[in-house]
Amino acid sequence: MSDDVMSRFFINRAELPPLFPTHKHSPDFWEQLGRTVASFGFLEETLGRAIYALTGTRRCNLKEFEAGYKAWSSQLDLALTGKLGQLADSFGRAARKNPENVTENVDEIVEHIKAAARFRNVLCHGSWRPPDERGASVPFFVPYNKDGPKEIFDTPIDSEDLKQVQANVTEIICSIMDTVTAMGWQFPGSSGPGKLI
Numbered sequence: 001m002s003d004d005v006m007s008r009f010f011i012n013r014a015e016l017p018p019l020f021p022t023h024k025h026s027p028d029f030w031e032q033l034g035r036t037v038a039s040f041g042f043l044e045e046t047l048g049r050a051i052y053a054l055t056g057t058r059r060c061n062l063k064e065f066e067a068g069y070k071a072w073s074s075q076l077d078l079a080l081t082g083k084l085g086q087l088a089d090s091f092g093r094a095a096r097k098n099p100e101n102v103t104e105n106v107d108e109i110v111e112h113i114k115a116a117a118r119f120r121n122v123l124c125h126g127s128w129r130p131p132d133e134r135g136a137s138v139p140f141f142v143p144y145n146k147d148g149p150k151e152i153f154d155t156p157i158d159s160e161d162l163k164q165v166q167a168n169v170t171e172i173i174c175s176i177m178d179t180v181t182a183m184g185w186q187f188p189g190s191s192g193p194g195k196l197i
Contacts, residue, residue: 024130025137032162033123039169040084040120046173047087047113048079049188053180053197054094054101084120088113095179103179112172118143119165122153134158 017023022030055075078090092110095101103109126139136156143151177187186194 022128025128026131026135026159029131029135029137029159029162032159032166033128036162036166036169037120037123039166039173040116040124043113043116043169043173043176044084044087046176047084047091050176050180051079051087051090051094052076053185053188054091054098056197057100057183057185058098084117085114088117091176091179098183100183101179102182105175106179109172109175109179112168112175116165116169116172123162123165126153131158132156136161 055072075090075094078086082090088110091113092106095103095106121143122139122141126141128137128139131137136158138154138156141153143153145151177190180187181192181194184194186192186196188197
């Protein structure tokens with residue numbers, strides 16, 4: 001072991017730039033990122049409400065009621081706590097099993113949710129690198145992949161990209177809500193038209 005004494009260093013917090021470590025991006029970028037991430041939170045809540053509506057409005061006979069009620073309780077628990085991909089699958093199953101469902105593109109909606117979920121993880125968990133000259137930043141994010149090699153996200157994202165992602169999430173939210181309201185039910189938690197569940 002060497003007799004050399006290591007010098008010790010500490011971060012001079014008083015010299016950090018204001019708003020460090022987010023100081024290199026524009027306020028517009030951070031606002032749009034926040035709005036986009038918040039839209040994903042609303043998407044998850046919308047899925048939970050849709051699962052409630054689609055599973056809670058299925059008709060069953062008296063013999064099936066008690067067993068169905070117990071199963072429904074666990075479905076609702078997952079609707080409150082599940083990850084976005086799980087919620088997408090639960091929504092798809094609930095819509096397909098409800099005989100009153102008139103939405104024909106349920107599988108397409110589920111695929112759109114799953115595609116958005118991959119982007120959500122980048123936006124929520126990425127560490128944002130300094131922006132380039134157009135204000136685009138590549139978030140450092142390595143998605144978990146238990147079945148294969150790790151892939152590092154390498155696409156630059158700017159405010160306009162975030163606005164497009166948010167618009168896409170809004171479209172998915174509306175499609176999910178339409179699945180319930182097209183059956184004549186009021187979407188849970190809304191004041192829209194339809195029969196109250």
